Amino acid sequence: MRDLITEHRLNILLALILLGGPLIAHFADEPFLVTLATRATILALAGVGLNIALGLGGLVSFGHAAFFGLGGYAVGILASHHQNYEPLMTAPFLINGSNQMLVLWLVAIVVSGLAALFIGALSLRTSGVYFIMITLAFAQMIYYFAISWPAYGGEDGLSIYVRNTFPGINTLRPLDFFLLSYAVLMLVLIAQWRLTGARFGIALQAVRQNEGRVAALGLSPYRIKLAAFVISGMITGLAGALYADLNRFVSPTMMSWHLSGEIMVFIILGGVARLFGPVVGACLFVLFEHVFGSFTTHWQFFLGAALLAVVLFAKGGFIGLVAGRARHD
Amino acid sequence: MTVALFLEQILNGLQLGVMLFLMAAGLTLIFGVMGLINLAHGSLFMIGGFVCAAVAAWTGSFWLGLIASLIAAAAAGALVEIAVIRRLYDRDHLDQVLATFALVLMFSEAVRFVFGSFPLYLDPPVFLAGPVMLPGDLPYPAYRLAIIIAGLVVAAGLGLLISKTRLGMQIRAGEADREMIAALGVDIRFLYTVVFALGAALAGFAGALIGAIQSVQIGMGEPVLILAFVVIVIGGIGSIRGALVAALIVGLVDTLGRFLLPTLLSGAMEASAARGVGSALASMLIYLLMAVVLVFKPRGLFPANA
Numbered sequence: 298m299r300d301l302i303t304e305h306r307l308n309i310l311l312a313l314i315l316l317g318g319p320l321i322a323h324f325a326d327e328p329f330l331v332t333l334a335t336r337a338t339i340l341a342l343a344g345v346g347l348n349i350a351l352g353l354g355g356l357v358s359f360g361h362a363a364f365f366g367l368g369g370y371a372v373g374i375l376a377s378h379h380q381n382y383e384p385l386m387t388a389p390f391l392i393n394g395s396n397q398m399l400v401l402w403l404v405a406i407v408v409s410g411l412a413a414l415f416i417g418a419l420s421l422r423t424s425g426v427y428f429i430m431i432t433l434a435f436a437q438m439i440y441y442f443a444i445s446w447p448a449y450g451g452e453d454g455l456s457i458y459v460r461n462t463f464p465g466i467n468t469l470r471p472l473d474f475f476l477l478s479y480a481v482l483m484l485v486l487i488a489q490w491r492l493t494g495a496r497f498g499i500a501l502q503a504v505r506q507n508e509g510r511v512a513a514l515g516l517s518p519y520r521i522k523l524a525a526f527v528i529s530g531m532i533t534g535l536a537g538a539l540y541a542d543l544n545r546f547v548s549p550t551m552m553s554w555h556l557s558g559e560i561m562v563f564i565i566l567g568g569v570a571r572l573f574g575p576v577v578g579a580c581l582f583v584l585f586e587h588v589f590g591s592f593t594t595h596w597q598f599f600l601g602a603a604l605l606a607v608v609l610f611a612k613g614g615f616i617g618l619v620a621g622r623a624r625h626d
Numbered sequence: 627m628t629v630a631l632f633l634e635q636i637l638n639g640l641q642l643g644v645m646l647f648l649m650a651a652g653l654t655l656i657f658g659v660m661g662l663i664n665l666a667h668g669s670l671f672m673i674g675g676f677v678c679a680a681v682a683a684w685t686g687s688f689w690l691g692l693i694a695s696l697i698a699a700a701a702a703g704a705l706v707e708i709a710v711i712r713r714l715y716d717r718d719h720l721d722q723v724l725a726t727f728a729l730v731l732m733f734s735e736a737v738r739f740v741f742g743s744f745p746l747y748l749d750p751p752v753f754l755a756g757p758v759m760l761p762g763d764l765p766y767p768a769y770r771l772a773i774i775i776a777g778l779v780v781a782a783g784l785g786l787l788i789s790k791t792r793l794g795m796q797i798r799a800g801e802a803d804r805e806m807i808a809a810l811g812v813d814i815r816f817l818y819t820v821v822f823a824l825g826a827a828l829a830g831f832a833g834a835l836i837g838a839i840q841s842v843q844i845g846m847g848e849p850v851l852i853l854a855f856v857v858i859v860i861g862g863i864g865s866i867r868g869a870l871v872a873a874l875i876v877g878l879v880d881t882l883g884r885f886l887l888p889t890l891l892s893g894a895m896e897a898s899a900a901r902g903v904g905s906a907l908a909s910m911l912i913y914l915l916m917a918v919v920l921v922f923k924p925r926g927l928f929p930a931n932a
Binding site: 351357359419420422423425426427429430431433434435437438441442444445446447448554558561562565569595597598600601602604605608609612 | 723727
């Protein structure tokens with residue numbers, strides 16, 4: 298069967314739709330829809346992070362909400378110190394809070410990268426179902442820590458009173474913040490596209506397909522997987538940082554295992570290992586939530602049913618359905 | 627801190643441990659025989675709790691509620707196995723995780739639809755409602771003691787079932803080589819349904835017993851499920867004996883950690899800070915234990931088929 302459209306063209310089309318929709322909504326004076334699209338964009342970024350570990354590397358991490366939450370908390374904590382004029386620490390040297398997104402993002406990326414290094418180094422000693430359970434367990438550890446650590450709100454979370462700032466734009470305007478999130482998503486997607494074709498990306502996909510052969514070629518599968526896991530955690534952490542600013546609020550819910558599952562759902566809805574898979578998946582998810590959520594409070598039941606149907610009968614997700622199987626072109 | 631208080635915490639730890647064993651045993655059995663990771667196991671725990679609470683409220687008898695919860699959980703397990711799970715045995719773990727995650731969402735919403743969002747409450751049976759006196763004049767809730775005994779009895783029964791009966795022989799054979807036992811004329815599809823229903827009944831039993839200690843609410847199975855995963859990772863996947871040992875270790879470490887850490891830290895810092903740091907650290911303790919086990923024994927303490 299001839300595919301309706303090549304994946305490359307489909308991706309460009311999807312990128313334009315995601316840009317055009319909110320622009321139209323903005324000029325139609327529907328700021329709520331712009332914010333909805335921002336939410337989809339940021340969740341898509343979290344999915345793009347996981348897709349590098351899960352799609353390219355075959356590492357089924359069920360703990361990515363931990364990185365998402367850590368990225369969010371990095372922003373929440375630094376911003377709360379900034380708004381209270383309280384330094385984060387005074388000894389041995391002074392560290393102040395910040396409201397500069399660029400600084401906050403960097404911290405979020407570093408923090409979630411370090412967490413991914415710790416979790417990955419331990420959990421990559423195993424594979425398969427062990428890996429799934431261990432990543433889930435470590436995410437739960439960080440979740441419980443956030444709940445029981447009283448200094449930053451504990452179970453109640455932490456509010457960011459004014460959205461943090463980015464040079465040259467007014468982040469309080471929905472469209473500006475959307476465009477910023479969109480630009481970040483596109484930059485990360487371009488980076489992933491370049492990475493997939495680079496030596497590292499090829500080695501990573503080879504590890505997924507046959508670990509023994511990669512080892513026989515003299516490469517270390519463990520180090521390749523760990524590097525992929527850390528990159529993956531960093532991107533999801535960056536998404537968490539943006540999400541914190543979107544809601545101007547962080548709470549342990551950002552780290553709950555439901556969110557880990559949902560990030561995974563984005564990937565399967567859109568198509569595993571497809572560049573734009575998580576983007577389509579996150580948009581479908583947000584639309585689903587918005588549309589069904591307005592009919593019934595039990596919308597999650599229908600989400601479950603839809604997910605079950607996709608897993609059982611429609612492997613390949615949306616992009617697989619429209620553009621056919623992945624090709625090497 | 628008195629010896630009596632310490633003994634009480636040890637018993638609480640054992641009680642958590644046997645609960646975790648009931649969950650972990652089903653999970654590890656299902657993984658061992660069918661190679662399936664089942665996130666919906668926590669939902670079966672929840673169904674056990676809700677059915678027990680509802681039937682006990684309706685009939686006035688805890689015991690009828692307990693029996694009903696076993697039947698309901700086993701029936702829900704068998705139904706789900708036939709309708710969905712059976713299609714997942716040949717799929718990769720990603721599909722299994724996503725499909726059973728979908729089942730978690732559906733079960734939670736279905737229970738919310740039937741029972742509403744408010745928690746239910748379940749009273750323990752009358753003759754277990756009060757305390758018993760343990761040696762050393764220590765009063766301890768009779769119901770919690772009964773849970774420990776019930777859990778240990780079920781563990782022994784499960785051990786006998788697997789090592790001595792025909793069904794147990796088929797289960798062990800299924801773990802070792804499923805094509806071979808199918809070739810020998812065992813109805814493997816039926817065996818899988820039975821194993822899944824057995825695991826579901828264990829989870830439902832645990833949920834019903836816990837229902838009289840905590841409130842019965844949506845999502846009550848999820849923290850237990852994740853603790854049961856920790857138990858399985860520590861014990862070694864597919865090993866019932868490993869699940870028992872690890873469940874007791876995890877139960878004791880978690881309970882004693884929450885009890886001892888704030889006290890120990892109060893020697894080093896002021897009381898309120900010690901309570902905060904202590905409880906935060908205690909909540910991480912079993913995961914750190916898991917990390918240590920992974921470093922030294924990546925396949926768990928009692929690796930199956932090693």
